[in-house]
Amino acid sequence: MKPHYELIEHTADVGVKAYGKSIADCFSCAAKGMFDIITDSSNIEEKGEYTLKLKSEDLEQLLVDFLSELLFLHSSRNLVFGFFDVSIDQDKVELSASIKGESFDLTKHQYGVEIKAVTYHMLQVHNESPLFVQVLFDI
Secondary structure, rough: OOOOEEEEEEEEEEEEEEEOOOOHHHHHHHHHHHHHHOOOOOOOOOOOEEEEEOOOOOOHHHHHEEEEEEHHHHHOOOOOEEEEEEEEEEEOOOOEEEEEEEEOOOOOOOOOOOOOOOOOOOOOOEEOOOEEEEEEOOO
């Protein structure tokens, strides 16, 4: 099966190009890719569930806001996530997501690359076939 995202190498950054059957799927796969960069998310259990609700002026900003919120939860609460159920109302540019994960534990999770921020460089939300999103992270 084809991976739902691919990593993008760029100078001092790393990024994700994520695919899906819907833009919401693409957002989910981008989040999965981000946490695969941070740690091996295959070891992440669904111990805690968090709900996010976001509204932005366009889909690109919504993607940045979504991933930035996940990154904030990771850095401020030492959480890692591996499961993302995302819904997007494109007319209202609103996102609601149920995310599941657990506390980061070095005895269980590998430490990957520290992501400092979600950037706007090369940011794309391609809303026509093939559906994909692309985002770079400052590392």
